Amino acid sequence: MPVRALVAGFVALALAVTGMVALAPGAAAAPVPDASASPTAVARYGASTVKLRLDGESSTQSTPTDLVLVLDESGSIDATEWGQLKDFAKSVVNGVAAHGLFTNGGRVGIVGFADGVTPPVSGLSGDKDAVLNAIDTNPKQNTGTCIACGLAEANAVMGADDPARNQLVIVITDGEATSGNTAAEAAALQAKATVFAVGVGGGIQQATLEVIASGPGSDNTFSAGDFGSIDTLLKQIVEAVVVPGATHPSVVVTLDTPWELVAGTVTANLAGSAVNNVTADGFTWSRADLGDEDLEITYQVKHRGAPCGPLDVNKSVVYHDDQNASVTFPKVVVTVNCLPPVADAGPDKTVDEGSAVTLDGSASHDPDGTVVSYAWSGADAGVGALANAGATVATYNGLDDGGDAVTLTVTDDNGLTDDDSTTVTVKNVAPDLALNTCPVDPHAVNTDVSFAGTFTDPGTLDTHTMSVDWGDGTSTDVPGVNSPVGSAHQYAAAGIYDIAVTVTDDDGGSDTRHCGFVVVYDPNGGFVTGGGWINSPAGAYPADPGATGRANFGFVSKYKKGATAPTGSTEFQFKAGNLNFHSGDHQWLVVAGDKAIFKGTGTVNGAAGYSFMLSAVDSSPDTFRMRVWKTADDTLVYDNQIGSAPDADPTTTLGGGSIVIHKG
Structure with a gap:
């Protein structure tokens, strides 16, 4: 059958009458397609206008x-x-x-x-x-x-x-x-x-x-x-x-998933065009015929939000006409420039070892979307550890002193990422030493004097050494110690010693505790006697701080052969304060050179429950000190050197009398 318009009519009639399949004349040419978009680059959620063009043909162009x-x-x-x-x-x-x-x-x-x-x-x-x-x-x-x-x-x-x-x-x-x-x-x-x-x-x-x-x-x-x-x-x-080269042409546009059709934007420049089946995902254009004319279909698409990069706008553009012309439209690619998120790991932090500090990434944001995940990383196992590393706010636990760079990586709803780092400085914390057992009772010379203690250190990775200053010019150093700690020492000479124990971590932090007033005596070291008076200064008697004047004393203290505790008697009277002390027993005596110190219990104005310590120096001049306190609660009753350490040398000179150290 000759002219194509008539052929199509006869084919349609044949199909309607017989239900048989009939073939249209084979096309030697077809409408020439073209496609473009403007702009070719948009921001996320941006829009672009797409133009599909067909350079139509007459029957003499499309079919011999x-x-x-x-x-x-x-x-x-x-x-x-x-x-x-x-x-x-x-x-x-x-x-x-x-x-x-x-x-x-x-x-x-x-x-x-x-x-x-x-x-x-x-x-x-x-x-x-x-x-x-x-x-x-x-x-x-x-x-x-x-x-x-x-x-x-x-x-x-x-x-x-x-x-x-x-x-x-x-x-x-x-x-x-x-x-x-x-x-x-x-x-x-x-x-x-x-x-x-x-x-x-x-x-x-x-x-x-x-x-x-x-x-x-x-x-x-x-x-x-x-x-x-x-x-x-x-x-x-x-x-x-020269009739139209295409009868019943149609173009079915299906958008790719990153795009949606902007409602009301589909237009075609040729009269008689019809646009149907319009959804967010595409539309259909059709016309009775297409001759030697230029068709331009225009529509606007909007980015749905993901993904980004160069994206095909059309999933498919399918052309059909009664002549079964083969038409393939070129791809339309629009690049979507999505902005990456901005990571904010927060300010630098400082934390003590053994303590925790929060790392807050909540200031992170996405300029054109949302941040969907947070990931903290980079903690040095030798410095600190992270907890809740997948949360907006993480916890950094300091383990040992040092500087640690921690990185926050945020990912937005488009899969784009950004990093930011913060520095956590972990400060060393010194160990905390407690001496649980110190020498209380006097120890004879050349016998073991020991102590025991414990220590803690929040720096769980720290190592420690212990140093002991025994107070007699000797010391002991112990590397690689763990809690508990302790040591023993023998003194060669009588005296009152201060044992200083120091635990030091590998970062230089240390803690020192003292076993003060450690009494070491020599049963064969001699004895002391004294008698006379001193001028008691103001404040020496807390019950009446303004009381001053003459205070009389007399004492003798010595070790009997084979005894572990001295015997003796001590009297002290301070009339201005109406204070009269009388000793009961002597607990220990230390004679070292020209100095003697002894301790015991007694009564004040006839009432029991008091302790005393007397120290004296046989020199020029002789000096004397007397301390009295309640045994039960250490409430000070009298001290003529109030404010000085209990084992400090006496400095009050005698107003009369003498003190004599008797050598053994």
Whole structure:
């Protein structure tokens, strides 16, 4: 079947009647597609306008077309009219050539008719110039009008019915047939070709034109008053031949998932366009036909938020027409420039070892989205450890002193990341030492004097050493100690010693504790006697701080052979304070050089429950000190050197009397 518009109609009819599948003519060309977007780069959630273009084609461009011009050469046409007819025929050839008939494999043949059998002027030729030359050189026959002869000759020139080609015939005549069976030859030709009939002047009836043509009415028959005005039909004739190359074209656009269609933005520039099936994911454009014209479909898309980067806008753009033309639109790529999140690990922190500090990443943000995950990392196992490392706020536990760089990585809802670091400075904390057992009872010289203690250190990775200053000029150093700690020592000389114990960690932090007033005696070291008085200073008697004046004393303290505790007697009276002390027992005695110190219990003004310590120096001058306190709660009753350490040397000189150290 010839012209494609008619072919499509017949195919549709056949399908409707029989339900069978029919194939349209194979297309030699198809609409030329193009696609673009502007802008080609947008921010997240941004929009771009997409344009799909189709450079449409006529039937002569999309399908090879064979056209036969059948020219009336009868005697009723004079020389002038014959020239006008040939000019018109050449104009038709040039008109269809301008629409690509020859370019796309089409051919044109020229047939003349008068009376009887007329040989063809030109068979089907793809050479436009040769066809024009054949028209120019065609001699006129000047005989009768055998329209049937011209139709038969056109049938022969056209050749066999070719469904893959458009087959067209234009018959131009000025009168009724004088011979031949016009209807029969027309029917035979119409079986394979679309036939157009052009009547010139009043010598031919419309009914005859409709017999010649493939259909009645203005689509297939044309009339001109004379050959001088036949050129007015040129545009109509060419348009009748050059029908749209695509019938029922449609474009189905499906957007890719990162994009959605902006409602109300789909437009098409050609009248008669229809846009249907519009959703956020696409639409369908359709039209009755598409000829030699430029279609432009415009629509706006908006980024849904993810992912980012160069993204295909269209998942698919599917073209279809009745001719099964193959059209592939180029990809449309729009780059979405998403902003990465901004990580904020917060200010630098300082924490003691053994303690924890929070690391707050809540100031992190995403300029064009949301932060969906937090990850803290980088803690040095030798300095600290992280807890809640996947939370906005993490906990850093200091283990040992040092500087630690901790990194926060945040990820946004697009998978983009950013890092920020903060420095945690872990400070060393010194160990905390407690001496749980110190020497309380006096120890004889050359016997073990020991202590025991414990220590803690929040720096769980620290190592420790212990150093002991025994107070007699000797010391003990112990590396690599753990809690508990302790040591023992023997003193060679009697005295009151201060044991200083120091535990030091490997970072230089230390704690020192004292076992003060450690009494070491020598049972064979001698004894002490004394008697006399001193001027008691203000404050010496807390019960009456303003009381001053003479205070009398007398004492003797010595070790009997083989005894571990001394014997003796001590008296002290301070009349201004109405204080009268009398000793009960002596607990220990230390004589070292010209100094003696001893301790015991006694009564104050006859009441028991008191302790005392007396120290004296046999020198020039002699010096004396007396301390008295309640045994139960250490409440001070008297001290003539109040404020001095209990084992400090006496500094109060005698007002009278003497102190004598007796050597053993």
